[in-house]
Amino acid sequence: MAIKILENALLMTPTIFFVHQMDIRPEEEVEMRKHPLHIYFICRTPKIFLDNSLTVIKRDTIDFVFYSNVKGKRKDYPITTVNNPLNPIGSIDCDYPYSIIKFYAPDGNWVGEGKANLIYHSLCNQQNIIPQILNMEVLYIGQAFGTDGKRITIDRLKTHEKSIAIYDTTQRYFPDYEIWFTSMSVEPTIMSSFMFPPGSLSETDMDDFKKNGLKCVYPEDIPEEEQITAAEAALIRYFDTKEYNKQFLDFPKESKRFKKCYELDLNSIGIQFNTFDSIAMRFFSKSVSPSAIHAKTYFLHEGTERQDMFWMLNDKD
Template identity: 30%
Template sequence: MDEDIIKGHEGRVFANAQFDVEHAFGMYALSYCTIPAEGIYDKEALAPMMDVISKCHIYIIGYTPIINLIGATQVGQTLFVKFGLLEEEYIIKFDIPGLTLRDEDGFLYLQNADGEKFWPSSEEFHSRLSNQTKAVTFKVKYIGQAYGQDGSRNAVDRLLKHETLQKIALKGAPQGHKLTLLMLAIEPSNQLITMMNPFAKNGDSGNARIKQGFDKAQNTTEAEKISLYEAALIRYFYPEYNKEFKDSFPSTNLKILQDCYAKDFSAVVAEICIDELPFTLFSEVVEPKLYHVARHHLHKEEDRKMFFGM
Protein backbone atom coordinates (compact mmCIF):
# COMPACT_ATOMS: atom_id res chain seq x y z
CA MET A 1 0.00 0.00 0.00
CA ASP A 2 1.61 3.29 -1.08
CA GLU A 3 1.25 6.89 0.13
CA ASP A 4 -1.28 7.77 -2.59
CA ILE A 5 -3.71 5.35 -1.06
CA ILE A 6 -3.15 6.81 2.37
CA LYS A 7 -4.22 10.22 1.08
CA GLY A 8 -7.69 8.97 0.09
CA HIS A 9 -10.73 8.21 2.25
CA GLU A 10 -9.74 4.61 2.86
CA GLY A 11 -6.22 5.76 3.57
CA ARG A 12 -7.45 8.05 6.33
CA VAL A 13 -9.32 5.12 7.83
CA PHE A 14 -6.21 2.95 7.71
CA ALA A 15 -4.09 5.69 9.25
CA ASN A 16 -6.62 6.34 12.03
CA ALA A 17 -7.05 2.68 12.90
CA GLN A 18 -6.34 1.84 16.52
CA PHE A 19 -4.70 -1.57 15.93
CA ASP A 20 -2.48 -2.94 13.20
CA VAL A 21 -4.37 -6.26 13.29
CA GLU A 22 -8.13 -6.70 13.46
CA HIS A 23 -10.18 -9.89 13.34
CA ALA A 24 -13.64 -10.72 12.03
CA PHE A 25 -15.37 -13.91 13.13
CA GLY A 26 -16.92 -15.77 10.20
CA MET A 27 -19.81 -18.25 10.19
CA TYR A 28 -21.70 -19.92 7.38
CA ALA A 29 -24.47 -22.44 6.81
CA LEU A 30 -23.05 -25.82 5.84
CA SER A 31 -26.27 -27.70 5.07
CA TYR A 32 -30.01 -27.23 5.28
CA CYS A 33 -33.43 -28.86 5.43
CA THR A 34 -36.70 -27.29 4.31
CA ILE A 35 -40.21 -28.59 4.99
CA PRO A 36 -43.80 -27.28 5.07
CA ALA A 37 -44.57 -25.90 8.54
CA GLU A 38 -47.07 -28.67 9.27
CA GLY A 39 -44.36 -31.23 8.50
CA ILE A 40 -42.78 -30.88 11.94
CA TYR A 41 -45.57 -33.08 13.33
CA ASP A 42 -45.01 -35.91 10.82
CA LYS A 43 -42.33 -38.07 12.45
CA GLU A 44 -42.44 -40.63 9.66
CA ALA A 45 -41.79 -38.03 6.97
CA LEU A 46 -39.03 -36.42 9.04
CA ALA A 47 -37.21 -39.69 9.74
CA PRO A 48 -35.10 -39.75 6.52
CA MET A 49 -33.97 -36.17 7.18
CA MET A 50 -33.08 -36.49 10.87
CA ASP A 51 -29.34 -36.86 10.25
CA VAL A 52 -29.35 -33.34 8.83
CA ILE A 53 -32.04 -31.93 11.14
CA SER A 54 -30.14 -33.08 14.23
CA LYS A 55 -27.37 -30.63 13.28
CA CYS A 56 -29.72 -27.74 12.43
CA HIS A 57 -29.83 -25.22 15.28
CA ILE A 58 -31.00 -22.20 13.27
CA TYR A 59 -34.54 -22.04 11.87
CA ILE A 60 -36.26 -19.52 9.62
CA ILE A 61 -40.04 -19.26 9.31
CA GLY A 62 -41.46 -17.74 6.16
CA TYR A 63 -43.80 -17.83 3.19
CA THR A 64 -43.15 -19.62 -0.10
CA PRO A 65 -45.43 -19.73 -3.16
CA ILE A 66 -47.59 -22.81 -3.69
CA ILE A 67 -46.28 -24.70 -6.73
CA ASN A 68 -48.64 -26.92 -8.74
CA LEU A 69 -47.52 -29.49 -11.31
CA ILE A 70 -49.66 -28.99 -14.42
CA GLY A 71 -48.19 -31.61 -16.72
CA ALA A 72 -45.17 -32.89 -18.63
CA THR A 73 -44.25 -33.76 -22.22
CA GLN A 74 -41.25 -35.40 -23.84
CA VAL A 75 -39.64 -34.25 -27.08
CA GLY A 76 -36.77 -36.51 -28.08
CA GLN A 77 -34.44 -36.73 -25.09
CA THR A 78 -35.78 -33.59 -23.41
CA LEU A 79 -38.46 -33.46 -20.73
CA PHE A 80 -40.62 -30.33 -20.47
CA VAL A 81 -42.45 -29.88 -17.16
CA LYS A 82 -45.10 -27.18 -16.67
CA PHE A 83 -45.80 -25.64 -13.28
CA GLY A 84 -48.27 -23.06 -12.06
CA LEU A 85 -47.59 -20.60 -9.26
CA LEU A 86 -49.06 -17.21 -8.37
CA GLU A 87 -51.39 -17.27 -11.41
CA GLU A 88 -48.47 -17.73 -13.80
CA GLU A 89 -47.27 -20.80 -15.71
CA TYR A 90 -43.63 -21.79 -16.14
CA ILE A 91 -41.89 -24.54 -18.10
CA ILE A 92 -38.57 -26.05 -17.14
CA LYS A 93 -36.70 -28.69 -19.09
CA PHE A 94 -34.48 -31.65 -18.28
CA ASP A 95 -32.17 -33.71 -20.46
CA ILE A 96 -33.30 -37.35 -20.10
CA PRO A 97 -31.13 -39.55 -22.36
CA GLY A 98 -32.27 -43.16 -22.27
CA LEU A 99 -35.47 -42.39 -20.36
CA THR A 100 -39.10 -42.40 -21.44
CA LEU A 101 -41.94 -40.38 -19.91
CA ARG A 102 -44.85 -42.52 -18.68
CA ASP A 103 -48.29 -41.47 -17.48
CA GLU A 104 -50.42 -43.92 -15.51
CA ASP A 105 -53.73 -42.30 -14.63
CA GLY A 106 -52.06 -38.98 -13.96
CA PHE A 107 -49.05 -40.48 -12.17
CA LEU A 108 -46.00 -39.28 -14.07
CA TYR A 109 -42.62 -40.99 -14.04
CA LEU A 110 -39.56 -41.65 -16.17
CA GLN A 111 -38.55 -45.18 -17.07
CA ASN A 112 -35.33 -46.66 -18.45
CA ALA A 113 -34.83 -49.72 -20.66
CA ASP A 114 -34.66 -51.98 -17.59
CA GLY A 115 -38.05 -50.81 -16.34
CA GLU A 116 -36.62 -48.74 -13.47
CA LYS A 117 -38.66 -45.67 -12.55
CA PHE A 118 -37.32 -42.15 -11.87
CA TRP A 119 -38.67 -38.70 -11.16
CA PRO A 120 -36.88 -35.50 -10.06
CA SER A 121 -37.40 -34.49 -6.44
CA SER A 122 -39.62 -31.53 -5.58
CA GLU A 123 -36.50 -29.70 -4.32
CA GLU A 124 -34.82 -30.16 -7.70
CA PHE A 125 -37.93 -28.86 -9.46
CA HIS A 126 -38.15 -25.87 -7.14
CA SER A 127 -34.43 -25.13 -7.40
CA ARG A 128 -34.60 -25.08 -11.20
CA LEU A 129 -37.71 -22.94 -11.11
CA SER A 130 -35.98 -20.55 -8.76
CA ASN A 131 -32.84 -20.33 -10.91
CA GLN A 132 -34.66 -20.01 -14.22
CA THR A 133 -37.64 -17.84 -13.33
CA LYS A 134 -36.79 -16.06 -10.03
CA ALA A 135 -40.41 -16.81 -9.06
CA VAL A 136 -39.72 -19.17 -6.15
CA THR A 137 -39.00 -17.05 -3.10
CA PHE A 138 -38.98 -17.40 0.68
CA LYS A 139 -40.13 -14.33 2.60
CA VAL A 140 -38.41 -14.34 6.00
CA LYS A 141 -40.83 -13.65 8.87
CA TYR A 142 -38.96 -14.99 11.91
CA ILE A 143 -35.48 -16.30 12.76
CA GLY A 144 -34.65 -18.33 15.85
CA GLN A 145 -32.34 -20.93 17.31
CA ALA A 146 -32.44 -24.10 19.37
CA TYR A 147 -29.25 -25.43 20.88
CA GLY A 148 -29.58 -26.69 24.44
CA GLN A 149 -26.77 -28.30 26.39
CA ASP A 150 -23.97 -29.39 24.04
CA GLY A 151 -26.28 -29.10 21.06
CA SER A 152 -28.89 -31.40 22.54
CA ARG A 153 -31.79 -29.54 20.91
CA ASN A 154 -32.40 -29.02 17.22
CA ALA A 155 -34.72 -26.74 15.28
CA VAL A 156 -37.63 -29.21 15.20
CA ASP A 157 -37.47 -29.68 18.98
CA ARG A 158 -37.99 -25.94 19.43
CA LEU A 159 -40.62 -25.54 16.71
CA LEU A 160 -42.92 -28.24 18.08
CA LYS A 161 -43.97 -25.85 20.87
CA HIS A 162 -43.20 -22.51 19.27
CA GLU A 163 -45.66 -19.74 20.11
CA THR A 164 -44.52 -17.46 17.29
CA LEU A 165 -44.86 -20.23 14.71
CA GLN A 166 -48.39 -20.88 15.95
CA LYS A 167 -49.15 -17.17 15.85
CA ILE A 168 -47.95 -16.86 12.26
CA ALA A 169 -49.83 -20.02 11.27
CA LEU A 170 -53.09 -18.76 12.81
CA LYS A 171 -52.77 -15.49 10.92
CA GLY A 172 -52.66 -17.47 7.68
CA ALA A 173 -50.39 -17.21 4.67
CA PRO A 174 -50.99 -14.68 1.88
CA GLN A 175 -53.03 -15.95 -1.06
CA GLY A 176 -51.07 -18.41 -3.19
CA HIS A 177 -48.49 -19.03 -0.45
CA LYS A 178 -47.82 -21.54 2.31
CA LEU A 179 -45.90 -21.42 5.59
CA THR A 180 -42.47 -23.02 5.19
CA LEU A 181 -39.52 -23.77 7.47
CA LEU A 182 -35.85 -23.51 6.55
CA MET A 183 -33.47 -25.15 9.02
CA LEU A 184 -29.73 -24.46 8.82
CA ALA A 185 -26.70 -26.33 10.13
CA ILE A 186 -23.72 -24.07 10.82
CA GLU A 187 -20.15 -25.06 9.96
CA PRO A 188 -18.72 -26.48 13.22
CA SER A 189 -15.14 -25.24 12.81
CA ASN A 190 -14.37 -21.63 13.64
CA GLN A 191 -13.37 -19.21 10.90
CA LEU A 192 -11.21 -16.16 11.56
CA ILE A 193 -10.76 -13.36 9.01
CA THR A 194 -7.71 -11.20 9.73
CA MET A 195 -6.79 -7.76 8.35
CA MET A 196 -3.29 -6.33 8.78
CA ASN A 197 -2.70 -2.58 8.63
CA PRO A 198 0.88 -1.25 8.84
CA PHE A 199 -0.38 2.35 9.13
CA ALA A 200 -2.34 1.94 12.38
CA LYS A 201 -1.72 4.10 15.44
CA ASN A 202 -0.59 1.08 17.43
CA GLY A 203 1.74 -0.66 15.01
CA ASP A 204 3.74 -2.94 17.25
CA SER A 205 1.06 -5.32 18.58
CA GLY A 206 0.55 -7.40 15.42
CA ASN A 207 2.08 -10.71 16.48
CA ALA A 208 0.37 -10.62 19.86
CA ARG A 209 -3.03 -9.74 18.34
CA ILE A 210 -2.72 -12.45 15.69
CA LYS A 211 -2.13 -15.06 18.38
CA GLN A 212 -4.82 -13.56 20.61
CA GLY A 213 -7.38 -13.65 17.78
CA PHE A 214 -6.54 -17.23 16.87
CA ASP A 215 -6.70 -18.41 20.47
CA LYS A 216 -10.00 -16.66 21.16
CA ALA A 217 -11.56 -17.90 17.94
CA GLN A 218 -10.64 -21.45 18.86
CA ASN A 219 -12.17 -20.93 22.30
CA THR A 220 -15.48 -19.65 20.94
CA THR A 221 -18.06 -22.29 21.76
CA GLU A 222 -20.66 -23.64 19.37
CA ALA A 223 -23.40 -22.13 21.55
CA GLU A 224 -21.77 -18.68 21.25
CA LYS A 225 -21.41 -19.11 17.51
CA ILE A 226 -25.06 -20.13 17.05
CA SER A 227 -26.17 -17.07 19.04
CA LEU A 228 -23.92 -14.75 17.02
CA TYR A 229 -25.17 -16.23 13.76
CA GLU A 230 -28.81 -15.86 14.82
CA ALA A 231 -28.32 -12.25 15.94
CA ALA A 232 -26.45 -11.29 12.76
CA LEU A 233 -29.19 -12.75 10.53
CA ILE A 234 -31.97 -11.05 12.50
CA ARG A 235 -30.25 -7.68 12.22
CA TYR A 236 -29.73 -8.29 8.50
CA PHE A 237 -33.20 -9.54 7.47
CA TYR A 238 -35.08 -7.49 10.13
CA PRO A 239 -37.98 -10.01 10.22
CA GLU A 240 -41.47 -8.84 11.17
CA TYR A 241 -41.97 -11.19 14.12
CA ASN A 242 -38.54 -10.89 15.74
CA LYS A 243 -38.10 -8.40 18.56
CA GLU A 244 -34.65 -9.02 20.03
CA PHE A 245 -31.55 -8.02 17.99
CA LYS A 246 -33.44 -6.11 15.27
CA ASP A 247 -32.26 -2.80 16.67
CA SER A 248 -30.02 -3.80 19.57
CA PHE A 249 -27.41 -5.93 17.79
CA PRO A 250 -24.49 -5.48 17.93
CA SER A 251 -24.98 -3.28 21.03
CA THR A 252 -26.68 -5.92 23.13
CA ASN A 253 -26.50 -6.86 26.78
CA LEU A 254 -27.21 -10.55 26.22
CA LYS A 255 -24.61 -12.43 28.26
CA ILE A 256 -23.54 -14.92 25.61
CA LEU A 257 -22.89 -12.09 23.14
CA GLN A 258 -21.07 -10.04 25.78
CA ASP A 259 -18.67 -12.98 26.04
CA CYS A 260 -18.06 -12.66 22.31
CA TYR A 261 -17.35 -8.94 22.68
CA ALA A 262 -14.83 -9.79 25.37
CA LYS A 263 -12.89 -11.76 22.77
CA ASP A 264 -12.32 -8.41 21.02
CA PHE A 265 -13.44 -9.38 17.52
CA SER A 266 -13.85 -6.31 15.32
CA ALA A 267 -16.70 -7.73 13.22
CA VAL A 268 -18.85 -10.77 12.52
CA VAL A 269 -19.91 -12.29 9.20
CA ALA A 270 -22.84 -14.70 8.85
CA GLU A 271 -23.40 -16.28 5.44
CA ILE A 272 -26.13 -18.25 3.68
CA CYS A 273 -24.51 -19.25 0.38
CA ILE A 274 -25.98 -22.61 -0.64
CA ASP A 275 -26.35 -23.27 -4.37
CA GLU A 276 -28.95 -25.99 -3.86
CA LEU A 277 -31.50 -23.87 -1.98
CA PRO A 278 -34.88 -24.30 -3.74
CA PHE A 279 -35.74 -20.60 -3.38
CA THR A 280 -34.28 -17.13 -2.95
CA LEU A 281 -34.55 -15.57 0.49
CA PHE A 282 -35.84 -12.04 1.06
CA SER A 283 -37.59 -9.82 3.60
CA GLU A 284 -39.13 -6.38 3.83
CA VAL A 285 -35.63 -4.85 3.83
CA VAL A 286 -33.59 -7.35 1.79
CA GLU A 287 -34.22 -8.10 -1.89
CA PRO A 288 -34.59 -11.70 -3.15
CA LYS A 289 -31.26 -13.40 -3.89
CA LEU A 290 -29.64 -16.78 -3.46
CA TYR A 291 -26.57 -15.66 -1.51
CA HIS A 292 -26.81 -13.58 1.64
CA VAL A 293 -23.89 -12.22 3.68
CA ALA A 294 -24.74 -10.44 6.93
CA ARG A 295 -21.78 -8.26 7.92
CA HIS A 296 -21.68 -6.25 11.12
CA HIS A 297 -19.04 -4.25 12.95
CA LEU A 298 -19.07 -4.99 16.68
CA HIS A 299 -17.68 -1.64 17.79
CA LYS A 300 -19.06 1.84 17.28
CA GLU A 301 -15.66 3.49 17.41
CA GLU A 302 -14.50 4.49 13.92
CA ASP A 303 -10.93 3.45 14.65
CA ARG A 304 -12.08 -0.18 15.08
CA LYS A 305 -13.98 -0.39 11.77
CA MET A 306 -11.54 -2.02 9.39
CA PHE A 307 -13.82 -4.33 7.38
CA PHE A 308 -16.58 -4.09 4.73
CA GLY A 309 -15.25 -1.06 2.87
CA MET A 310 -15.05 0.91 6.13
Protein backbone atom coordinates (compact mmCIF):
# COMPACT_ATOMS: atom_id res chain seq x y z
CA MET A 1 0.00 0.00 0.00
CA ALA A 2 1.42 3.40 -1.01
CA ILE A 3 1.76 5.78 1.89
CA LYS A 4 1.50 9.54 1.23
CA ILE A 5 3.50 10.97 4.11
CA LEU A 6 4.14 14.57 3.11
CA GLU A 7 1.52 16.77 1.46
CA ASN A 8 2.25 20.16 -0.13
CA ALA A 9 -0.11 23.00 -0.97
CA LEU A 10 0.36 26.17 -3.02
CA LEU A 11 -0.99 29.26 -1.29
CA MET A 12 -1.18 32.48 -3.33
CA THR A 13 -1.27 35.72 -1.34
CA PRO A 14 -1.93 39.19 -2.81
CA THR A 15 0.62 41.48 -1.17
CA ILE A 16 0.55 44.83 -3.01
CA PHE A 17 -2.70 46.60 -3.91
CA PHE A 18 -3.50 49.62 -6.07
CA VAL A 19 -7.10 50.90 -6.25
CA HIS A 20 -7.64 53.00 -9.37
CA GLN A 21 -9.93 53.85 -12.23
CA MET A 22 -9.26 53.86 -15.96
CA ASP A 23 -7.72 57.35 -15.94
CA ILE A 24 -4.44 56.78 -14.11
CA ARG A 25 -2.19 59.72 -13.33
CA PRO A 26 1.29 59.52 -14.95
CA GLU A 27 3.04 59.49 -11.58
CA GLU A 28 0.72 56.73 -10.39
CA GLU A 29 1.52 54.64 -13.47
CA VAL A 30 5.25 55.07 -12.85
CA GLU A 31 4.80 53.71 -9.32
CA MET A 32 2.58 50.83 -10.46
CA ARG A 33 5.15 49.69 -13.04
CA LYS A 34 7.63 49.07 -10.24
CA HIS A 35 5.57 46.05 -9.17
CA PRO A 36 4.51 42.77 -10.84
CA LEU A 37 0.80 43.57 -10.85
CA HIS A 38 -0.60 40.51 -12.61
CA ILE A 39 -4.03 40.03 -10.96
CA TYR A 40 -6.92 42.48 -11.04
CA PHE A 41 -10.49 42.82 -9.82
CA ILE A 42 -13.13 44.89 -11.60
CA CYS A 43 -15.35 46.21 -8.81
CA ARG A 44 -18.35 48.43 -8.24
CA THR A 45 -19.19 50.87 -5.43
CA PRO A 46 -21.84 53.56 -4.96
CA LYS A 47 -20.75 56.98 -6.18
CA ILE A 48 -19.68 59.38 -3.43
CA PHE A 49 -20.29 63.14 -3.71
CA LEU A 50 -19.44 66.16 -1.56
CA ASP A 51 -22.15 68.59 -0.45
CA ASN A 52 -19.90 71.63 -0.40
CA SER A 53 -22.76 73.84 0.77
CA LEU A 54 -22.45 72.07 4.13
CA THR A 55 -18.65 72.21 4.29
CA VAL A 56 -17.40 74.21 7.27
CA ILE A 57 -13.75 75.32 7.25
CA LYS A 58 -12.42 76.40 10.63
CA ARG A 59 -8.96 77.37 11.74
CA ASP A 60 -8.28 73.94 13.27
CA THR A 61 -10.75 71.61 11.56
CA ILE A 62 -12.77 71.04 8.40
CA ASP A 63 -16.25 69.54 8.54
CA PHE A 64 -17.20 67.63 5.39
CA VAL A 65 -20.55 66.13 4.41
CA PHE A 66 -20.17 63.43 1.79
CA TYR A 67 -23.22 61.61 0.48
CA SER A 68 -24.47 58.83 -1.78
CA ASN A 69 -27.68 58.84 -3.78
CA VAL A 70 -28.44 55.18 -4.47
CA LYS A 71 -31.87 54.71 -6.08
CA GLY A 72 -32.64 58.36 -5.41
CA LYS A 73 -32.25 58.03 -1.64
CA ARG A 74 -29.63 60.37 -0.25
CA LYS A 75 -27.51 59.21 2.68
CA ASP A 76 -25.02 61.56 4.35
CA TYR A 77 -21.55 60.64 5.61
CA PRO A 78 -20.22 63.55 7.69
CA ILE A 79 -16.60 63.49 8.77
CA THR A 80 -14.31 66.02 10.45
CA THR A 81 -10.58 66.29 9.86
CA VAL A 82 -7.72 68.50 11.00
CA ASN A 83 -6.98 71.68 9.06
CA ASN A 84 -3.19 71.48 9.00
CA PRO A 85 -1.83 74.70 10.59
CA LEU A 86 1.36 74.48 8.50
CA ASN A 87 -0.54 74.19 5.20
CA PRO A 88 -4.10 75.28 5.97
CA ILE A 89 -7.02 75.02 3.58
CA GLY A 90 -8.79 78.32 3.01
CA SER A 91 -11.51 77.28 0.58
CA ILE A 92 -12.91 74.29 -1.28
CA ASP A 93 -14.64 74.03 -4.66
CA CYS A 94 -16.72 71.08 -5.80
CA ASP A 95 -18.75 71.87 -8.89
CA TYR A 96 -21.30 69.62 -10.59
CA PRO A 97 -21.30 66.61 -10.67
CA TYR A 98 -19.85 67.15 -7.16
CA SER A 99 -17.29 64.37 -7.44
CA ILE A 100 -14.04 66.34 -7.97
CA ILE A 101 -12.90 68.33 -4.95
CA LYS A 102 -10.42 71.21 -5.35
CA PHE A 103 -8.54 72.67 -2.38
CA TYR A 104 -7.15 76.20 -2.11
CA ALA A 105 -4.87 77.93 0.39
CA PRO A 106 -6.06 81.04 2.28
CA ASP A 107 -4.35 83.20 -0.39
CA GLY A 108 -6.39 81.50 -3.13
CA ASN A 109 -3.60 79.37 -4.57
CA TRP A 110 -4.58 75.87 -5.70
CA VAL A 111 -3.03 73.20 -3.48
CA GLY A 112 -4.58 69.96 -4.74
CA GLU A 113 -7.63 68.05 -5.89
CA GLY A 114 -9.05 64.54 -5.95
CA LYS A 115 -12.12 62.38 -6.35
CA ALA A 116 -14.64 62.62 -3.55
CA ASN A 117 -14.69 58.82 -3.24
CA LEU A 118 -10.94 58.56 -2.64
CA ILE A 119 -10.76 61.64 -0.40
CA TYR A 120 -13.55 60.26 1.78
CA HIS A 121 -11.74 56.92 1.93
CA SER A 122 -8.48 58.66 2.90
CA LEU A 123 -10.15 60.68 5.66
CA CYS A 124 -11.80 57.54 7.05
CA ASN A 125 -8.50 55.67 6.87
CA GLN A 126 -6.82 58.38 8.95
CA GLN A 127 -9.36 57.65 11.67
CA ASN A 128 -9.13 53.84 11.34
CA ILE A 129 -12.63 53.62 9.86
CA ILE A 130 -13.59 51.26 7.02
CA PRO A 131 -16.97 52.62 5.82
CA GLN A 132 -19.48 50.14 4.45
CA ILE A 133 -20.40 52.49 1.59
CA LEU A 134 -16.94 51.83 0.10
CA ASN A 135 -17.20 48.03 0.18
CA MET A 136 -15.96 46.76 -3.20
CA GLU A 137 -18.30 44.40 -5.04
CA VAL A 138 -16.13 42.07 -7.12
CA LEU A 139 -17.64 41.62 -10.59
CA TYR A 140 -14.78 40.18 -12.62
CA ILE A 141 -11.32 38.75 -11.94
CA GLY A 142 -8.57 38.58 -14.53
CA GLN A 143 -4.84 38.41 -15.05
CA ALA A 144 -2.19 40.09 -17.16
CA PHE A 145 1.14 38.35 -17.61
CA GLY A 146 2.29 38.39 -21.23
CA THR A 147 5.74 37.15 -22.21
CA ASP A 148 7.94 36.50 -19.17
CA GLY A 149 5.60 38.55 -16.98
CA LYS A 150 6.33 41.84 -18.74
CA ARG A 151 2.66 42.83 -19.01
CA ILE A 152 0.81 44.14 -15.97
CA THR A 153 -2.83 44.86 -15.26
CA ILE A 154 -2.96 48.43 -16.59
CA ASP A 155 -1.71 47.20 -19.98
CA ARG A 156 -4.55 44.68 -20.15
CA LEU A 157 -7.22 47.07 -18.91
CA LYS A 158 -6.56 49.70 -21.59
CA THR A 159 -8.35 47.57 -24.19
CA HIS A 160 -10.30 45.18 -22.00
CA GLU A 161 -13.62 44.09 -23.49
CA LYS A 162 -15.02 43.00 -20.12
CA SER A 163 -14.38 46.35 -18.48
CA ILE A 164 -16.14 48.06 -21.40
CA ALA A 165 -19.12 45.72 -21.00
CA ILE A 166 -19.22 46.28 -17.23
CA TYR A 167 -18.96 50.05 -17.69
CA ASP A 168 -21.89 49.92 -20.14
CA THR A 169 -24.03 47.77 -17.85
CA THR A 170 -23.29 49.99 -14.85
CA GLN A 171 -24.10 53.16 -16.78
CA ARG A 172 -27.44 51.77 -17.96
CA TYR A 173 -28.65 49.83 -14.93
CA PHE A 174 -26.64 51.15 -11.96
CA PRO A 175 -26.17 54.89 -12.64
CA ASP A 176 -25.61 55.57 -8.93
CA TYR A 177 -22.49 53.36 -8.96
CA GLU A 178 -19.01 53.60 -10.45
CA ILE A 179 -16.35 51.13 -11.53
CA TRP A 180 -13.01 50.62 -9.81
CA PHE A 181 -10.05 48.38 -10.49
CA THR A 182 -7.88 46.71 -7.87
CA SER A 183 -4.49 45.72 -9.28
CA MET A 184 -2.38 43.43 -7.14
CA SER A 185 0.84 41.48 -6.92
CA VAL A 186 0.64 37.92 -5.62
CA GLU A 187 3.31 35.84 -3.93
CA PRO A 188 3.49 32.03 -3.64
CA THR A 189 3.98 30.05 -0.45
CA ILE A 190 4.32 26.29 -0.18
CA MET A 191 2.67 24.85 2.91
CA SER A 192 3.64 21.31 3.94
CA SER A 193 2.00 18.87 6.30
CA PHE A 194 2.64 15.34 7.60
CA MET A 195 -0.61 13.50 6.98
CA PHE A 196 -0.56 10.54 9.38
CA PRO A 197 -1.59 10.12 13.03
CA PRO A 198 1.22 9.21 15.47
CA GLY A 199 1.71 5.44 15.61
CA SER A 200 -0.39 4.77 12.50
CA LEU A 201 2.59 3.64 10.38
CA SER A 202 3.97 0.15 10.66
CA GLU A 203 7.68 -0.56 10.89
CA THR A 204 7.62 -1.53 7.19
CA ASP A 205 5.87 1.74 6.29
CA MET A 206 8.51 3.68 8.19
CA ASP A 207 11.31 1.80 6.42
CA ASP A 208 9.72 2.64 3.05
CA PHE A 209 9.35 6.24 4.12
CA LYS A 210 13.00 6.52 5.15
CA LYS A 211 14.11 4.82 1.95
CA ASN A 212 12.10 7.07 -0.38
CA GLY A 213 12.66 10.26 1.59
CA LEU A 214 10.59 13.44 1.50
CA LYS A 215 9.47 15.00 -1.75
CA CYS A 216 9.75 18.69 -0.92
CA VAL A 217 8.22 21.30 -3.22
CA TYR A 218 9.41 24.90 -3.52
CA PRO A 219 7.62 27.92 -5.03
CA GLU A 220 10.21 28.18 -7.80
CA ASP A 221 9.31 24.65 -8.91
CA ILE A 222 6.04 26.05 -10.29
CA PRO A 223 6.31 28.37 -13.33
CA GLU A 224 5.31 31.93 -12.45
CA GLU A 225 2.63 32.03 -15.15
CA GLU A 226 1.04 28.91 -13.67
CA GLN A 227 1.16 30.48 -10.20
CA ILE A 228 -0.69 33.55 -11.51
CA THR A 229 -3.27 31.39 -13.28
CA ALA A 230 -3.77 29.36 -10.09
CA ALA A 231 -4.39 32.57 -8.13
CA GLU A 232 -6.82 33.85 -10.77
CA ALA A 233 -8.71 30.55 -10.86
CA ALA A 234 -8.98 30.20 -7.07
CA LEU A 235 -10.21 33.80 -6.72
CA ILE A 236 -12.82 33.33 -9.46
CA ARG A 237 -14.09 30.15 -7.83
CA TYR A 238 -14.11 31.79 -4.39
CA PHE A 239 -15.98 34.98 -5.36
CA ASP A 240 -18.11 33.03 -7.88
CA THR A 241 -18.07 35.87 -10.42
CA LYS A 242 -20.05 33.89 -12.98
CA GLU A 243 -21.91 36.88 -14.38
CA TYR A 244 -18.76 37.97 -16.25
CA ASN A 245 -16.13 35.25 -15.70
CA LYS A 246 -16.69 32.11 -17.76
CA GLN A 247 -13.51 30.15 -17.00
CA PHE A 248 -12.47 28.44 -13.75
CA LEU A 249 -15.95 28.48 -12.22
CA ASP A 250 -15.48 24.78 -11.49
CA PHE A 251 -11.82 25.08 -10.48
CA PRO A 252 -9.84 22.89 -9.87
CA LYS A 253 -11.53 20.57 -12.39
CA GLU A 254 -10.01 22.56 -15.27
CA SER A 255 -6.59 21.05 -14.74
CA LYS A 256 -4.76 21.49 -18.05
CA ARG A 257 -3.46 24.94 -17.11
CA PHE A 258 -2.10 23.62 -13.81
CA LYS A 259 0.05 20.89 -15.32
CA LYS A 260 3.04 21.43 -13.04
CA CYS A 261 0.87 21.53 -9.93
CA TYR A 262 -0.38 18.05 -10.76
CA GLU A 263 3.07 16.80 -11.80
CA LEU A 264 4.37 17.92 -8.40
CA ASP A 265 1.40 16.13 -6.83
CA LEU A 266 0.23 19.16 -4.87
CA ASN A 267 -2.52 18.47 -2.39
CA SER A 268 -4.32 21.83 -2.64
CA ILE A 269 -4.26 25.32 -4.14
CA GLY A 270 -5.51 28.25 -2.12
CA ILE A 271 -5.71 32.02 -1.75
CA GLN A 272 -5.61 34.30 1.25
CA PHE A 273 -5.42 38.06 1.69
CA ASN A 274 -6.01 40.80 4.22
CA THR A 275 -6.78 44.39 3.19
CA PHE A 276 -7.23 45.92 6.65
CA ASP A 277 -3.76 47.45 6.80
CA SER A 278 -3.05 47.88 3.08
CA ILE A 279 -6.01 49.64 1.45
CA ALA A 280 -8.56 49.50 4.31
CA MET A 281 -11.37 48.18 2.11
CA ARG A 282 -13.69 45.19 2.24
CA PHE A 283 -14.39 42.99 -0.78
CA PHE A 284 -17.54 41.01 -1.42
CA SER A 285 -19.62 39.41 -4.15
CA LYS A 286 -23.10 37.95 -4.46
CA SER A 287 -21.72 34.76 -2.89
CA VAL A 288 -19.21 36.19 -0.38
CA SER A 289 -19.99 38.56 2.51
CA PRO A 290 -18.06 41.84 2.85
CA SER A 291 -14.77 41.35 4.68
CA ALA A 292 -11.19 42.55 4.63
CA ILE A 293 -10.00 38.99 5.22
CA HIS A 294 -10.53 36.23 2.67
CA ALA A 295 -9.10 32.71 2.53
CA LYS A 296 -10.02 29.48 0.78
CA THR A 297 -8.26 26.29 -0.33
CA TYR A 298 -9.24 23.82 -3.04
CA PHE A 299 -8.37 20.13 -2.85
CA LEU A 300 -6.94 18.72 -6.10
CA HIS A 301 -7.74 15.04 -5.58
CA GLU A 302 -11.50 14.69 -5.16
CA GLY A 303 -12.72 11.11 -5.52
CA THR A 304 -9.51 9.60 -4.16
CA GLU A 305 -8.41 8.30 -0.77
CA ARG A 306 -6.13 11.30 -0.34
CA GLN A 307 -6.77 13.56 2.66
CA ASP A 308 -7.36 17.27 2.20
CA MET A 309 -4.70 19.18 4.18
CA PHE A 310 -7.27 21.79 5.15
CA TRP A 311 -10.31 19.59 5.76
CA MET A 312 -10.88 21.00 9.25
CA LEU A 313 -11.09 24.54 7.85
CA ASN A 314 -13.08 23.73 4.73
CA ASP A 315 -15.65 21.65 6.61
CA LYS A 316 -16.78 24.87 8.32
CA ASP A 317 -17.90 26.44 5.03
